[in-house]
Amino acid sequence: MRPAAHRGGAPVVWSPACVPSGAFFMRCMKNTPARLVFTKRYAAARQAAVWCYRGGSISAEPRINDRIRVPEVRLVGPSGEQVGIVPLAKALELAQEYDLDLVEVAANARPPVCKLMDYGKFKYESAMKAREARKNQAHTVIKEMKLRPKIDPHDYDTKKGHVVRFLKQGDKVKITIMFRGREQSRPELGYRLLQRLAEDVQDLGFVESNPKQDGRNMIMVLGPHKKKTEAMAEAREAQAARKAERQGTSGADAEEPAEA
Template identity: 75%
Template sequence: MSEPRINDRIRVSEVRLVGPGGEQVGVVRVEDALRLAQEADLDLVEVAPNARPPVCKLMDFGKYKYEADMKARDARRNQANTVLKEIRFRLKIDPHDYGTKKGHVERFLKGGDKVKVMIMFRGREQSRPEMGMRLLQRLADDVAELGHVESVPRQDGRNMTMVLGPNKKKSEARNEQRRRKDQDAEDAASAG
C-alpha cells in the first residue's frame, strides 16, 4: 500500500476538507487547509487522491499509521496457514506401527493441518490395490471425528494417496489449544 501524501506534499490548488471529527468542512484552498492543520497541531492527509477535488482529512498521521500497523499485525496473527503434512504407510504394516502413525495423523488434524496419507507398494503388492484402499478407508474411519476425506484414495504409479482435511479451521484449533493451555496454567496456580 502506497503511503498517502501529507502536508506540503499535496500539490493541488483546492481540496475537499474533512475535519478531525469526520465533519465536512467543504472545498478550501490547500494553503487554508494547511494553516488549519497547523493551528490544530494536526497533519493534512490526502485520503482520496483520485476524487475531484482530492479529499483531505485533518488527523494525527503518526497515530493513524500506528493504528493501521496494529490492525495489520492483528490480521496477520489471526490468519492461519494450513499446512499439508505427509504420512507414509507400507501395505504390510504392523498393528502397533499403524497405531503410532494414526496418532500422528490425529495430532496433525487436531492442529488444523491437512494430512496426505500415502501407501507405498513394493513388488507384487502393486497387483493388490484393493488392500491399500481398505487400509486407507480404515484410517479414514478411525479419524472420522477429527477429519474428513478431501480427496479419495487414488493410485499414482507405485503409490496410493488420500488427503484428509481437519473438521476445525486452523485458527479455531490454535485458539482452542491456547484456551486449554491458559486453563491448565490457572489450575496449576490455584493448586500450588
C-alpha cells in the same frame, strides 16, 4: 548519493531508453581528442537518468501537511464530518489549530480529499491491525503420512497419532500407501488400511479424496472438520489457560508460609 547530471544544471529526468548507447557515441568520436572528457560526462548523465527512472524518490506514504501541492482540497474533519472544498492554506491553518496533521487520503480525486488526523497514531494503529491480521491469517497446509500395506500395529498407532494431531491443527492430511515388489498385486490391502484409518479418525476428519491408485502408491486425502482459524483460536486459548494455571500455581507456592 544521488548523482548530478552536470554542475549547475537541472536534474536529469530522462528514461534510459531515451539515452543513446555508449557504443554509438564511441563510433562517432573514435578519432576525437575530447573523447575521454565526453565519456565521463556521458556516464554521469546516464547514471543520473537510470537513478531517476528507477524511482528512487517515489514513496508509498501519503502526502501530509506542507508536502501537499494543490491550490484547494476537499477537507474532512477529525470526526469524519465533511467540511467542504477549502483552500490549502485554510486547511493547513485548521490542522495547526486542532494540533493535527493534514493527510491526503484520496490523491486521484478532483480536488484531492484530505483529512485532519494524528498521522503518527494512524500509522501505529494501521501497523497493529496489519500485524493482527497476519497473526490470524490461516494458510491451508497439506501434511503427508506414508504407510506400508503390512505395517506393524505399533507403527500404525504412531502414524495414526500423527494424523490425529494434524487434523486437530486444522490441516489436511495426504495418506500414501507404498507398495513394493509383489505387494503391487494386492491393492486391496492398501484400500482396507486406508478405510480403517478413515474410520479411526472420523470424529476429527472426513475423506476429502477417495483412495485411488497412483503408480506404485495408493493415495487418500483427509480433511479436518474444524477450520484452520478455529483450531488456531482454540490452541491460543489452551495456551493462555495453561499459562494462567502455571502462574496461579507459582503464586500459591510463594504465599505458603515457611515452616519454623
